[in-house]
Amino acid sequence: MVRQDGKRSFGLREADGSEPSAFVGNYPRQAALKAARRLTPGPSEADADRQELRLRERGTNKLHIYEGWAWEEDAPEDGPEWLSGTITEANVAKQGIEFLDE
Template sequence: MVREDGKRNFVMLEDGEKTRQFTGRMPRQAALKAARRLEGYDGYNSESAAKDNPTKIRLLERGTDRIHVYHAWAWMDDAPSDKPEWMEGEISTVTKGNVSKQEIEHLE
C-alpha cells in the first residue's frame, strides 16, 4: 500500500518468516537497501566476485499479495573522497550492493 509520501513498505521473507522491513518508492530501492545488509559478503572487495555468489531475497509488498524476488549481492569498497563529516575518522570502507529482479510471485 502506498503511503502519502509515495513510499511503500516491503518485508523480507526468510524461510517463511517475516524478518526485516525496508521502505522505498519502488521495489528495487527496498531491495538495494536489503542487499547492503546481507551477511556473508564481508570478504568481497569487488562487485564481480560478489556477483558470482548471489543471495536470493524475497520482499513481500505490504498491503498486496506480491512477493518481489531478487538475486542480491554486496561488496566492500573504499569510502568516497567526498564523504560527509559524520564518516570522517575511522570509517574507510562502505558496503555497496546490487540486485537483479527474477520474478514476482503471488500469495495464494
C-alpha cells in the same frame, strides 16, 4: 499499501514464511537495495556471493524476487569527514514477481 507520501513497505521473507525485517521505498528495487546492503559483503563486486531476496509488498499478495549481492569499497576521497575507511556497496537484479495464495 501505499502511504500518503508514496512510499510502500516490503517485508523480507525468510524460507519459513516469516518476515523479520521491513524495508520502505517508493519502488520494490529501493527496498531490495536496502536489504542487499545487509548481506555479508565480498571483497569485490565480481567475487561477491549472490543471494535470493524475496520481498512481500505489505497489504498485497505480491512477492518481488531479486538476486542481491554486496561488496566493500574504499570510501571516496571527496566524501564527508565522517565517511572514512571502507563502505558497503550493493546491487540487485529482478528475477520476477510471484503471487501468494495466502
